[in-house]
Amino acid sequence: MLLKVSSKGVLIAISKEIISDEIIELQTNCENVLARVNIANPRKLILGCYYRQLSATGSSLEELNTQLNRINGNSKASIIVGGDFSLGHIDWQISSVIPEKSDNKQHQIRIDIISDHSLDQIVHKPTKGEIILDLILTNAPNIKNKLEVMPSTGKADHGIVFTECTISLKRNKKPTRKIHQFNKANW
Template identity: 40%
Template sequence: MREAIEKINAKPRTCDIIVTGDFNQGNIDWETNTVIPDHYASKAAAEKLLDLSVQYNMQQMVTEPTRGDSILDLVFTNNTNIVNHTKVEPGVGDHDMVSTVLNLVIKRPKQPRRRIYIRKKANEEKIRQKMGEYQKTFADLGDLTVQDKWNHLDKEIKRTVEENVPTKFDRKSRGRTRRKQRLYNKAKRSGQAKDWETYREYKKECRRALNKARWEYINNDLGSAAKEDPKAFWTFIKSLRKEDNGVADLKVDNKLLTDSKEKAEALNNQLCSVFTQEDKSHIPSLGESNITNIPNLVIHEEGVKKQLLKLKPNKAPGPDGIFPWMLRMMAEQLAPILTKLFQQSIDEGFLPTQWRQADICPIF
């Protein structure tokens, strides 16, 4: 516990700490922060716990007994302002239950800005050259684990693409939007007709610029996408529809469900019903298998290259952020690298963490 608190306190910014659990130290008077004499519990452990709470400015919040006449289940914090209240309620075992309500604000992580690559302007010759040179670097990684080798390759692929494929980043449009907001704030504060007129004129200018960018996208990108990427084309067509009714009403057991929560529960129950709940307590013995063991698997470079070239370039990337078109573009250079990596993964029986992750989106 001391080591964990020291690691938290070593961070550059102050952190609120909550420590809870059954400490089994009934020989401490938490009103006076002293050890009760002639008690069966360890005096040395009680003194260590008190010293710890004083050293790190941790206050114990439970004031009612949690088992018999003793306070065994404790809640420590270095910031009492985040604790709304703490109370002891009847539990299901020999200990009562400690209920603590905290005043916390969840800080949501900022999503990284999405990079939209302009594949038509990619320097494919430079990309293939860089990845061809990387083959020797990868071979020199030697005895590193599959995870470390994949991390190295992952960074190299992304770095090569970022250096040789431009992205759609309209700095002017974003600047216009920020300036429009500043003009609106100024007009709202002053209330003067002149400021409001300036804001309205600039708003019209922004609208004209956005419409121009929209039509450039439709004429230059969306026209070719009708054949190369039909999904993007039909996504745009769908966005023009005005209505969005969501999930239609469902009829379950002759009852029409219109409420969103009821429809969600009905769909969840249907999903759960298709899974078989088997009795695992009595698993029959199948005896010895008469099927021969699979021989050692050998990954061939030509097979890897063939699979890379079969990737659909317009598909979305997975959690690793590597697009299929990137792998397909570098298929010839990546094939020998991935062949060695796949073979090592099979031989060692280990998959890198990123290979076990996936983005799953339920579709109605």
């Protein structure tokens, strides 16, 4: 397993059999990591893992917005960004901030980022208590086959978001080996 790990602690785990690389040139100062995965069609798949601390100001979301602008400016890639956005006061049925809750401005910034980059938020079940903190954002929602929020494990207080997608990946080909069969040789 190949791990793409940011210096800040978020990671993406990708099998060595899948052709991929970390996208360092798109990095900003927010807590996330991005990886490019080669898929069977001409488009690229960009996977991201993002974490926003509860105490974070708007700069973390602005940095994420900068990254998404760089992605959209450089390629026509399929994008999937998942992680803990730590802003749970949004009604995802209508993509609107729930009135009279804390950090309304931060919540609206996140809705605007999702809208500006034509992303869909595909998690619609609570991931911590009764709120949705852990999101999966994508510009290709039709690749999702299945999405579940499973119970947390250990001391974690968030549920586990599991999604299954239909993607044809390019795999690393193993080099062919020559096996000599000495018992069949004409000595």
